[in-house]
Amino acid sequence: MATLKVAFVWHMHQPWYLWPGTREAALPYVRLHACSGYYDMPWLLRELGQTTVTFNLVPSLTEQIARYARGEVTDRLLELCRRPAAELGPDDQCGLLTYLGRGQPEGVLEASPQFARLSHKRGHVRNSQEVERLRRAFTEAEFRDVQVWLNLVWCGYGLRRDSEVVRELRGKDRDFTEDDKAALLGEMQAATGRVLDLYRQAAADGRAELTTSPFYHPILPLLANMEDAARVIPRPELPDTLWRAPDEARRQLQLARDHHERQFGTVPQGLWSPEGAISDASLALVQEAGFAWTASDDGILALSLDPRGARRPDAKELYQPYRVADGALALVFRDHALSDRIGFVYRSWEPQDAAEDMVGQLRGIASDLPGPAPGLVCIILDGENPWSSYPDAGEGFLRALYEAIETDRGLETTSVGEYVRQYPPQAVLPSVFPGSWIDHSYRTWIGGAEHRRAWSLLRGAFDAVRRAAPSEGAARAREQLMVAEGSDWFWWYSEYHHADDEDVLDALFRAHVAEVYRALGQPEPAALGEPIAAAKTGGLAQMAAGAMRPTIDGRVTSYFEWQAAAVLHTSAMASAMHRCDSVIRAIYVGFDRAHVWLRVDTVGPATEALLGCRLRFTFAGEPDRELTLEWPDDRAAGPPVQGGGLAGPAQVAADRVVEGALHLHSLALAPEDSLNLAVVLEAGGRLVERWPQVGYLEVRLPSEDALSGEWSA
Secondary structure, X not given: OOOEEEEEEEEEOOOOOEOOOOOEXXXXXXXXXXXXXXXXXXXXXXXXXXXXXXXXXXXXXXXXXXXXXXXXXXXXXXXXXXXXXXXXXXXXXXXXXHXXXXXXXXXXXXXXXXXXXXXXXXXXXXXXXXXXHHHOOXXXXXHHHHHHHHHHOOOOHHHHHHOHHHHHHHHHOOOOOHHHHHHHHHHHHHHHHHHHHHHHHHHHOOOEEEEEOOOOOEOHHHHHOHHHHHHOOOHHHOOOOOOOOHHHHHHHHHHHHHHHHHHHOOOOOEEEOXXXXXXXXXXXXXXXOOOOEEEEEHHHHHHXXXXXXXXXXXXXXXXXXXXXXXXXXXXXXXXXXHXXXXXXXXXXXXXXXXXXXXXXHHHHHHHOOOOOOOEEXXXXXXXXXXXXXXXXXXXXXXXXXXXXXXXXXXXXXXOHHHHXXXXXXXXXXXXXXXXXXXXXXXXXXXXOHHHHHHHHHHHHHHHHHHHOOOOHHHHHHHHHHHHHOEHHHHHHHOOOOOOOOHHHHHHHHHHHHHHHHHHOOOOOOHHHHOOHHHHHOOOOOEOOOOEOOOOOOOOOOOOOOOOOOEEEEHHHHOOOOOHHHOOEEEEEEEEOOOEEEEEEEEOOOHHHHOOOEEEXXXXXXXXXXXXXXXXXXXXXXXXXXEEOOOOOOOEEEEOOOEEEEEEHHHHOOOOOOEEEEXXXXXXXXXXXXXXXXXXXXXXXXXXXXXXHOOOOO
């Protein structure tokens, strides 16, 4: 018998991208991921002999995949690529170059000389006038190659093995024909039609448990009882009215169960509550809906065992299931650190080294468990997002990891459902701490100025639906209300998260809320015509919160490594037309008692985005002081060349991101002083971009007490 069971739960999710009442998806990510991560993950299971996993399939994703497969959904990128290159108008060409300027999966530049050349030719230009000028430099043949590569880049390792067309086009690399393009788009359409069958087959073969989430991925506790948010978040930061909508939560759960049964032929036993967010009220609804198990984060277990947060769970406490109160629902908790190693750490490791490290971690856990029942380690994370940061889309690491566990006599993969059937929970949690995997609270989805506006608009729509008499229009209104309850809109309204597409997501949220009123035959509130995200223009998205101590290695080694830093998202200081074109995506500034910590995020890996560039940090003072980093030879290998008066005491590393450290005394700073900083990017002796565009970014150091506080990851 294995001494340790390992449950991988891969969470597959996308928000509902369809504009109300249309067949057009606002963004193409369901279709693109369908040919990469969503296809690759079950495909890889067929290659292995014994590995069992859990796939959590959110209905808002699987329904969109099914509609794409039936040809009922399209998106702008798909329509731009279907158009013959000779018939592309100026707006079409600019649109393609805008997509080309966005981040693509790793490894493409190395795999395709033509894609690398086109990306270099497209360059770092930011604004629409420059893109308009640039498009004139591209030939018809180059635009056709762009059309092909913007799709081919998303064909993952499974599709490359299954499709001769994909293999041939990757080998051809350039000078594609219209027939080549049509063949590729046809292959991708066919592959999308096979995706859900791959999951059905994995379940039929006993290789995967298929589970679900509430239909449109809402934060369930915030529907069940919003007052639970006040356990951590100060009341003034929350919406004016804290409301309860348990019936909305019930509908999201029931629709998910019904949809899953229609789609996959079985009733799901497991449920991943979106973002691992749970509360006593939400767990009661999950149990009432008939689910056998659900899961959350180990930080929630720690606070449920000791609300003071004075200790971490030991191995026996963490690696076992719990029964919730006096009910039958089983609750398991993911190992946050191990999950983050896959999501953030291993992507820059050699696959075999990463697999050996993970197996070593698991063996160490096994040695700490008393038995007699084998412990259960739950590793739960996104099933699509991490792999775009792995050079081979994660294939090498996953193969090595699965095979290493298969051949280790002390380890065995399992599904959560199978484990709790074999080893029903013996321990009981009378109550759980209300929170999520992020910050052990719901702050990411409620608590900011934009959150308050969004929840207020949603509350108005909820009240309108609740007052409406039953009718066909009321049923349509309720469906749109459920879409607007999804977590994704509130994630991007958070001050902690920003994206190139946040203006699109903002518009989508408001469109769904507006559709509630249209379906009821009522006028829309005027506030729905104003962007909620507009409050981000200018300034910091987040102030420095306290002491921190990152590892200066050019990689984000955990989600919380930079959580205490001040953050500037450059998209907040540019118009919606320009947001997707900047090289620098975010600037982080953090502190401890001795250091200033700096981080710059770029579009794609920093060592690729900054080739041939100089990055300049200018600190205002008498006189100004500078640190410059330069990649003068257009090469990614080796560290950047440091210059400027601050180069001597600086510690710098560049890989996925740029990270640096300076001593506070070199800048003559003390607690509660203000640091004034500008970050400038130059290439070929010319200014590419400056943040902020005028003046300096003012970052106030935390207080002495905050800087003296104990730092923890």
